[in-house]
């Protein structure tokens with residue numbers, strides 16, 4: 001039985017698309033059942049539609065409680081078992097997170113626990129770090145602090161800009177997230193390391 005996976009996005013949805021493409025493989029333990037965005041203009045929605053996965057926008061309106069109730073209705077109606085956050089720019093409440101224990105994953109553009117929060121690429125450059133990367137982790141009520149499920153490393157180059165760094169990090173994210181999801185759906189929580 002394939003586990004039913006929903007992907008939550010706010011923007012481009014390139015990670016979402018990679019997850020969906022990977023779930024197309026016959027040996028994959030998951031099946032994409034829904035893509036949800038918090039903005040009707042999220043470019044990823046059209047990509048989800050083109051790939052044949054049901055999608056919906058749940059605009060953030062009327063407060064967090066109401067927003068999360070609407071998310072939950074969509075997720076439950078689709079029979080969701082696991083949730084992948086992929087560029088989803090909202091912080092979920094502890095109550096929402098508690099309703100899906102160990103069943104929400106997120107991809108964060110840094111090697112956690114370093115550089116939690118926003119603007120990671122610029123902050124990595126400002127700190128003079130030699131390596132950077134991405135982390136897939138379980139979502140808990142500790143923001144960017146849940147158990148690490150996989151990390152991919154990129155080298156920081158002397159002429160890097162936040163944009164060039166973001167591009168290289170995204171390229172490894174597209175390999176890391178599908179690999180972690182497969183492993184996680186099989187109940188294997190050993191972290192994956194992708195080295196340069």
Ligand code: GRF
Pocket residue numbers: 009011012013014015016044086087088107108109134170173
């Ligand atoms: C990714 O870099 C991810 O790490 C961050 O937001 C970005 C989303 O990109 N959380 P995309 O929408 O998957 O293209």
